[in-house]
Amino acid sequence: xxxxxxxxxxxxxxxxxxxxxxxxxxxxxxxxxxxxxxxxxxxxxxxxxxxxxxxxxxxxxxxxxxxxxxxxxx
Numbered sequence: 001x002x003x004x005x006x007x008x009x010x011x012x013x014x015x016x017x018x019x020x021x022x023x024x025x026x027x028x029x030x031x032x033x034x035x036x037x038x039x040x041x042x043x044x045x046x047x048x049x050x051x052x053x054x055x056x057x058x059x060x061x062x063x064x065x066x067x068x069x070x071x072x073x074x
Contacts, residue, residue, distance in 0.1 A: 004065060006073035007040065016040045019068050023057045026050065031057035035064065 003022035008015055020036040031051045038044030051057040 003034075004061070006065075006068050008071070008073045009040075010072075017073075018044065019073055020044070021061050021064060023054070023061055025054075033057050033060050033064075 003020055006019040006021075008017045008019075016039060018036075018038065018040050020034070022034045024032050024034065026032055031054050033049045033051065035047045035049070036044040049057075049060060051060065
């Protein structure tokens with residue numbers, strides 16, 4: 001699965017933000033959800049969440065994706 005890139009741009013409010021979601025396997029049989037966000041053109045903040053199965057990581061990704069779509073990211 002490829003990384004999901006979302007963006008929220010509103011020139012009137014000077015908003016230019018990105019959000020990246022990616023699920024990757026760990027070296028020990030688990031799965032990680034990488035979340036990165038910030039202003040477009042700048043280094044972002046990264047958070048890593050570890051899950052014991054791919055299904056749990058995918059559920060967390062879908063939940064975060066849905067929440068970001070409600071906040072205006074596309």
